[in-house]
Amino acid sequence: MTSPFDVLFLEPVEKKKPHVVKVGFVEESGRYKIGKPTRPAYTHDHGFLQNTPNHKPIREPTLDDRKMYTKWLANLNGAELLCNPTLGKKIDRCSGDLTDATAAYRHFLFGKGADRTVNYEGFIRTDMAAYALLDKIATDFIEQIEVIGKDRLKFSVTSSMYSVGTDGIIGMPQTANWQKTLGAHVLWVSADVAVATNSDAEICYNADLTLHIEDRYNFNPGSADIATKISDKENGQLELCGMGVEYMNYAVIRRNLTWVAKKPATKMLTGTPTSQ
16 A cells, blocks of 8 residues: 655756656555554453353352362462472473463462463573564564565554464464463564665665564363363363453563565574563
């Protein structure tokens, strides 16, 4: 999509009247458009509460609910002891370190629905799916910014949502820890971009990106844990009686990305975090 931005006057010596040339800038390409950071319209599901009035629990806890709660609290306490390598425990039965997963589940049982900041830098450091995620975002970002950035020197962009694990482009987390902590989630990107030329007359881009991550932690009908195959129905039972409460995970990470137009990026998103 283009819009007139300026008018360039050229006045050749042999003519008295100027030639008028309209210069058009591209305002939008792919997921990105010119503008200040703006969260895209997106609605998270409510799991087992999706069809309940105001997405609230529908009953007081029953004896069966309390037994289920006792079972999962015991599972949590056991996992915190056995699946945390910093405590020197064995994790062979845990599918790896579950430190982030147990913290997220404890918040489900005791957090009363309060928002939570998730350790997304930890996801990037420990899960290969995160590296692939950032690589694909960087590739997409570069492609679209080279379109939007034509004839510009400095500008800001904001994106639509990237769906991690559900759109077939960016895959699910690979480790059990992050499958349980985040699983499928969404993020969007805002960035400030500067354009210059180098000594070889190549167009060079320098972009400061902010990735805004969000996910509603809950359980969904028909779903099951990837590693254990345990049905979500058991924890859905806790949602329906209010003994487990869904909540929002949020995170913000920042990266600097530099590249020369029409050439591979010289710094990928995983390599150059910037200060908060």
